[in-house]
Amino acid sequence: MAKEFDTYVDDPTVFKNVETEMDFIIRELTPGNRREKYGSRQVKAVVLPQPEQGGDILYLRYQRGSLYPEKFGIKILG
Secondary structure, rough: OOOOEEEEEHHHHHOOOEEEEEEEEEEEEEOOOHHHHHOOEEEEEEOOOOOHHHHEEEEEEOOOOEEEEEEEEEEEOO
8 A cells, every 4th residue: 555645845846747856855644653644754755747657645735735636656765
């Protein structure tokens, strides 16, 4: 089962068509221990334009918290 994460971004469209490796902070939405839900951590990851390309699911949120309508894939490298 794929894990789900979210992160806050200024412009979600930069992830639209290209696989992008970057450092950013994610929140885990599906931890094994529910007390750790929404725990944040800094990661180096590749963001994939389509979640079906493998990896886990990444939801993007605008800085004010509203959810971007599309999902992305994420492969955490470290």
